Every structure is written in structure tokens, then in C-alpha cells.
Amino acid sequence: MSWQPTVYSAVPAVAALATAGVFALAWHHRSRPIAVPFMTMLMGLTGWALAYAIQIGFDSAGAQELWSNVTATFGYTVPTLWLVVALYYSGRDGYLTRPVTGLLAAQPLAMIALIWTNSEHGLVWTINGLSRGPGPTVLDVTFQPLYLAHVAYSYLLILGGIALILDVYRRQSSVYRKQAGVLALGAAVPTVANVAFTLGLSPIPELDFTSFTFAVTAVLFGLALFEFDLLNLVPVARRNMLEDLDAGIVVLDEEDRVVEFNDVAGQVLDPAPTVGERPDASFPVALDELDGTVLETAVGGPVRYYDVRVSPIDDHRGRHVGRSVGLVDVTGIREREQRLAVANRLLRHNLRNSVSVIDGYAQRLEGQVEDGAQEDLVTVRDEALHLADLGEKAREMVRTLDHGPAERTPVDAVAAVEGAIESVGDVRPHAAVEADLPPDAWVDAVDSRSVQVAVENLLENAIQHNDSAEPWVRVSVSTAPGTGAADPSATAARENAPAATPNGGTAPDDFVRIRVEDDGPGIHDEEREVLARGAETPLRHGSGLGLWIVNWTVRTSGGDVTIEDRDPRGTAVTLSFPAADPPDTAGD
Structure with a gap:
């Protein structure tokens, strides 16, 4: 009962190595829901091919029968696992309830038990000895009706899985079509080889070429896994995400045909988009002019308004594969x-x-x-x-x-401060206002007027509430790296500040600070608390709008406000704006 490796056993052995290699690479993505059935199926393919490579190397009927049972043990699990993979991939894994999973698992387990006891009942096949033809020595087997019924059932499972994959191919954009196409082909190639063996049409009689083709399957599955990012770009994951969104989403392919849309988009748009067709009739303007518009609709109820945003869709390699149209309800705004x-x-x-x-x-x-x-x-x-x-x-x-956070422009903070000092000096001539200003200091802000008004309000507040006979105020402008906060213990009102300026060039952590100091009685704790919380209550509210204007101006510009006590008396308020390049050098 010696085992002799041959060319015929080498081919399925190489196929086993290929599928094992894909399994090892898929292991890095094992946390994905589809990864477990996909990797289990690869284990079945690897075991099937390796066991068959060992089987056809023996020259005795007993040894070949033993390894034939091992081959079948692995192989009988593959059709069921393939169907499970297809259900996960197509988003129909909800059908895999416990009863259904139990029924799916029962058939291969029963067949495995029957083949290992076949010598006692002969219900699966009859072994007639060895066939010594021009090829390798293989078992001469006569299949019984139970085996043929099992094969028919397995083919139904495989074809059902392929049909689910092809349905994804039909409905999705190009990246998913390529993904689904190679998956379906990877399953079809060994299926064709197995059908030929079952019907007695193999090029070498009695030799099952099914496991030989697993090398092709491994290449195709590897292509789906890495070229098209199978375990990360599963269509169902995107579909579930779309349905969980409160916004309407329409996904278009590279030719602007509708790939899919969620329920919100279907309810908002009139007429609703049609998969496979361009959505021009659903929007009031051309798709290229749609971004940034506001859609007014009254489908099924009162008038509502939706902000429309169009974004490109690229695959994981940066190739353009389509675009998405987002519909955000801005009726309240x-x-x-x-x-x-x-x-x-x-x-x-x-x-x-x-x-x-x-x-x-x-x-x-x-x-x-x-x-x-x-x-x-x-x-x-x-x-x-x-x-x-x-x-x-x-x-x-x-x-x-x-003004929104995106509507910002380079502003010379020094010019704005000088304008504020001049304006306040006209109406408060009795106050002493000192200034320590560089030639210029450019910031990323809503506009020059807003920065000037913010500084004016600080100056007026410092002078108006100062109980000294000659109020003293000092204004300085400086540039410093960091988060913009002057003191971690200071009262801060920083929220949603962008990580970078949109004007390019300047490092995002560079800030220009406008500091207004006075020798007055200070800002009340309630005023500070209101600004820090960003909201007023009936019991806690500010005494005016000045500090609110300061706070909103700076925060809209992506900066923050800090308030500190001066020693021995007075307050220092620091406005930190993101630094920007001057207009004549922006983007250089």
C-alpha cells in the first residue's frame, strides 16, 4: 500500500496550496461578517483538493477508498458553504435562521455519515476495484441513486448561489459587477468539471478533474479578494448603511445610471428613480448642476426642502466608478x-x-x-x-x-483691529486704548467686517463696564502655533473647529491671536458659563449680544475664545483664528 506521487496528484496538491494561500490572506479580514463562511468554504476546497491528491497516489483499493471518504467529507460541505457565502454577499443572510441553518447543515452531515458506513449498506456507491487506464490508478465506482440525488441537490445549491451573485451583478455598479463576476466564474469552473465527471465525460475515465480546477478558482477568488476588495466592499454592507441613513441617497454608476437608492430618496423624489436608468426626470436641473441646490418637494405631505450634494465615488484603488446624490432635509433650517x-x-x-x-x-x-x-x-x-x-x-x-463654516476668506486681522480701534475711539474718546500690532496678520475668517465687529464689541464691553475714571484697554495681535487655547484652565468656547484652513499653505496648527485686555471689574461668571455652554436658559443668560457676536464670529471661522482674569484686576479675552496666507500668495 505504497504512495507514489505523480503528475496527476501534483495538480490538485498545487490547487490545495493556492486555496490555502487565499485562506491565509483572507484571515486578515476575518472580522467581516462574510469572512467566516468564505474562509470555511476555502478550508473545504483545500481539504478536498489535498485529500484527492493523496488518494490518487495510492495503488490499492483499500487506501483509495479511505482517502475517497476523506475527500468526500470535505467536498460535501462546499455546496452548502457556497450558498451561505452567496446569501451573505447578496444581503439575504436574514434567511439563515436557526431552523434553516440546521436543515442546510443536516444534508452534508448525513451524507458524510453514510459514506463512512457505505461498506455496510452500499447506499452511496459500489466499488468495483481499481481502474488501471492510461492515466493514474483510480477507483472504479458505480454510483447509487442516493449519491445521484445528493449530486443533484448540490448542483441546486451551487446554481442558487451563482444566481444570487449574478443578481448582484445585474443591480450594482462596475466595481461590484467585476467582483460578482469573478465570484460566479470561480464557482462555475469546478461545477462544470464535476458535471463532466458525474456524466462520465472526463477526458480520462474515472478521474475527477474537479479539484484540479480549484487552482483557477483560487486565482479568481484571490482577484475578488484583493483586486476588488471582496471582504471590505460587500454590497449588502453598503445597502444596510443606506437604509440606516436619515438622508436620501441615490447611487449612480459611471454612466449616471441608477444603481440603487434608499427608501428616503424613493419617497422624496417624484418620480422615484428607476434602477438601471438615468434619474434626470427626478431632479429639476441637470446632474452636473445639481450639487449645492435646494430641492423643494411636497410628495405625500407638506412642502419640505432638501439640500442636494453630489459626491464622486472611487474604488479602493482610486478609480472613478460613479457618484452619489445626497438629499438632506433642511426644512427646519x-x-x-x-x-x-x-x-x-x-x-x-x-x-x-x-x-x-x-x-x-x-x-x-x-x-x-x-x-x-x-x-x-x-x-x-x-x-x-x-x-x-x-x-x-x-x-x-x-x-x-x-455665513457657514465653508464660507471663509483670508482677512488681515491687523486692519480689522485698527478699524475697530478707530470706530470705538470716535464714540469713546475718554478711554485709553493701547495697541501692539504687527504690520499684518492674515486669518481665515468669515469676512473682514465680522472680525472688526467682534473686536469692536470687546472694546466697547471693556470700556462701557469699566468703573475707572479713565478706562484702560490694550489690544495685541500675535501669531503662535498650537490649538489656539491660551490657557487650558481658561473658559473655552471651541467647537467643531476644522483641522485645516481651506486656503492652503499655512500649517493647520498655526493661529493668529487677538488679545484684548482691560483693567475693569471683569466678566461675570454667568456670562462666561453661558458662552462656554453655548446656550442660555431662563435662569442663566447673558446681559447682551456683544459677547455672543464675538463667540459666533470666531467659532464660525474655526477658532475659539478664551477668557482669563488679569492680576491684580481686569480681564483678558483672546480670539484665536486659524492663520491663512495673504490673498496674493495663497496656494503658492
């Missing part, structure tokens, strides 16, 4: 914008006009009232001016909120 617009109009016209009327009547009454009431008229006029100032700050707040 749109309504708030409308309310802000109304509030802004009221502040610009109604409040300003009413304040002018109050101030005008107060001036007319100055010469008509008794001396004791003159003081009251001054108070009325002061409060009217305060209301006018409050209205201007509210208008500035609305203007600041109209």
Missing part, C-alpha cells in the same frame, strides 16, 4: 432662516424707526419740561440709543449666522 430674515427686517426698519421717533420726541420735550424732569429725558434718550445699538448688534448677529 429653512424655516429658521425665514424667521431670521423677518427678525432682521423688523430690527432694520421697525425698531430703528420706533427708536428714532422716541428720540425725536424726547429732544422736543427737553425745553418744555421742568428742570427736575430733564434727567428723566436724558435717561429716555440713553435707553433709546441703547435699543438702537442693540438692534444693530442683533442685525450683525443675523449677518454672522448667515
Whole structure:
């Protein structure tokens, strides 16, 4: 009972090494849901090919029968495992309930038990001895009806799995079509070889070429695994992600045909997209002009607004394979914008006009009232001016909120600070304002006006609330690397600051700091807490809009605000803006 390796046993041995190699490489992705059935199937293919390579090296019927049983033990598991892989790949693994899994596992386990006891009942096959033809010495076997029924069942499982894979091929974009195509071909090649063996059509009678073709299967599965990233780019994973999103998503291939869309997109768009066709009729403008538009729709209910974003889709190698259209419901934002617009109009016209009327009547009454009431008229006029100032700050707040984080531009912070000092000096000439400014310092901000207004509010706040006879304020501008926070223990209001400036060139960790110091009584703890929390409550709120405008301006620009106490008295407020290149050198 000696074993002699031959050319015929070398081929399935090489195939076993190939499938084992794919298994070893797939091991690095074993955490993926599809990886377990895929790797188990590769183990079945490896065992099948290796056992058959050993089997056909023996020259005795007993040894060949033993290894034939080992070959069948591995081989009978493969059709079931292939179907499980196809179910996972196509997103239908929900069918694999415990009862279904038990039924699928029962058939191969029963057949394995029958082949190992076949010598007692002969239900699977009859061994007639050895066949010594022009090829290797192999078993001369007569298959029984039970074996043929098993083979028919196995073919149904394999064809069912291929059908599921081809359905993915039909519905998906090019990267998934290539992926699905090589998977289906990898399963079809050994299936054809096995059908030929079962029907007695093998080139060498009695020699089963099925395991010989596993080398081709290994190459194709390896291609799916690495060229098309099988275990990471599974269509079902993307499908589940799409359905979990609150936004509408339409996925297009490289020819702008619809690959898939989620339920939200199907409900929002009228008409709903059709898989395999261009979605031009579903959108009011051409696809190339769609990005950044707002879609108004009233399908099945009141009017709603959706922000439309178009993004390219590249595969893991950076090749363009399509694009996605995202639909984000911005109805609430749109309504708030409308309310802000109304509030802004009221502040610009109604409040300003009413304040002018109050101030005008107060001036007319100055010469008509008794001396004791003159003081009251001054108070009325002061409060009217305060209301006018409050209205201007509210208008500035609305203007600041109209800008998004992406709407930023290089701004010379020094010029903005100089403008703020000049503006405050005109209305507060009694205050001493010192300045320590470099020639220029460019920041990434909403616009120059916003930076100037933010500094103006700090200066006015420092002067107005200073109880000294001659208020002192110092403004400095400096550039420093870091996160922008002046002191880790300081009250910070930094949120959602981008990691880099959009103007290029400048390192993202470089910040320009505008520091305003005073010798006043300081900013109340409640004011600091409100700014740090980013929201007011009925019990905790700020005394005005100035610091809110400062906070929102800096945060919208991607920076932060820190507030520190000075020793022995006063406050230092630091505005940290992301540094930017001057416009004439940006991008160089």
C-alpha cells in the first residue's frame, strides 16, 4: 500500500496550496461578517483538493477508498458553504435562521455519515476495484441513486448561489459587477468539471478533474479578494448603511445610471428613480448642476426642502466608478432662516424707526419740561440709543449666522483691529486704548467686517463696564502655533473647529491671536458659563449680544475664545483664528 506521487496528484496538491494561500490572506479580514463562511468554504476546497491528491497516489483499493471518504467529507460541505457565502454577499443572510441553518447543515452531515458506513449498506456507491487506464490508478465506482440525488441537490445549491451573485451583478455598479463576476466564474469552473465527471465525460475515465480546477478558482477568488476588495466592499454592507441613513441617497454608476437608492430618496423624489436608468426626470436641473441646490418637494405631505450634494465615488484603488446624490432635509433650517430674515427686517426698519421717533420726541420735550424732569429725558434718550445699538448688534448677529463654516476668506486681522480701534475711539474718546500690532496678520475668517465687529464689541464691553475714571484697554495681535487655547484652565468656547484652513499653505496648527485686555471689574461668571455652554436658559443668560457676536464670529471661522482674569484686576479675552496666507500668495 505504497504512495507514489505523480503528475496527476501534483495538480490538485498545487490547487490545495493556492486555496490555502487565499485562506491565509483572507484571515486578515476575518472580522467581516462574510469572512467566516468564505474562509470555511476555502478550508473545504483545500481539504478536498489535498485529500484527492493523496488518494490518487495510492495503488490499492483499500487506501483509495479511505482517502475517497476523506475527500468526500470535505467536498460535501462546499455546496452548502457556497450558498451561505452567496446569501451573505447578496444581503439575504436574514434567511439563515436557526431552523434553516440546521436543515442546510443536516444534508452534508448525513451524507458524510453514510459514506463512512457505505461498506455496510452500499447506499452511496459500489466499488468495483481499481481502474488501471492510461492515466493514474483510480477507483472504479458505480454510483447509487442516493449519491445521484445528493449530486443533484448540490448542483441546486451551487446554481442558487451563482444566481444570487449574478443578481448582484445585474443591480450594482462596475466595481461590484467585476467582483460578482469573478465570484460566479470561480464557482462555475469546478461545477462544470464535476458535471463532466458525474456524466462520465472526463477526458480520462474515472478521474475527477474537479479539484484540479480549484487552482483557477483560487486565482479568481484571490482577484475578488484583493483586486476588488471582496471582504471590505460587500454590497449588502453598503445597502444596510443606506437604509440606516436619515438622508436620501441615490447611487449612480459611471454612466449616471441608477444603481440603487434608499427608501428616503424613493419617497422624496417624484418620480422615484428607476434602477438601471438615468434619474434626470427626478431632479429639476441637470446632474452636473445639481450639487449645492435646494430641492423643494411636497410628495405625500407638506412642502419640505432638501439640500442636494453630489459626491464622486472611487474604488479602493482610486478609480472613478460613479457618484452619489445626497438629499438632506433642511426644512427646519429653512424655516429658521425665514424667521431670521423677518427678525432682521423688523430690527432694520421697525425698531430703528420706533427708536428714532422716541428720540425725536424726547429732544422736543427737553425745553418744555421742568428742570427736575430733564434727567428723566436724558435717561429716555440713553435707553433709546441703547435699543438702537442693540438692534444693530442683533442685525450683525443675523449677518454672522448667515455665513457657514465653508464660507471663509483670508482677512488681515491687523486692519480689522485698527478699524475697530478707530470706530470705538470716535464714540469713546475718554478711554485709553493701547495697541501692539504687527504690520499684518492674515486669518481665515468669515469676512473682514465680522472680525472688526467682534473686536469692536470687546472694546466697547471693556470700556462701557469699566468703573475707572479713565478706562484702560490694550489690544495685541500675535501669531503662535498650537490649538489656539491660551490657557487650558481658561473658559473655552471651541467647537467643531476644522483641522485645516481651506486656503492652503499655512500649517493647520498655526493661529493668529487677538488679545484684548482691560483693567475693569471683569466678566461675570454667568456670562462666561453661558458662552462656554453655548446656550442660555431662563435662569442663566447673558446681559447682551456683544459677547455672543464675538463667540459666533470666531467659532464660525474655526477658532475659539478664551477668557482669563488679569492680576491684580481686569480681564483678558483672546480670539484665536486659524492663520491663512495673504490673498496674493495663497496656494503658492
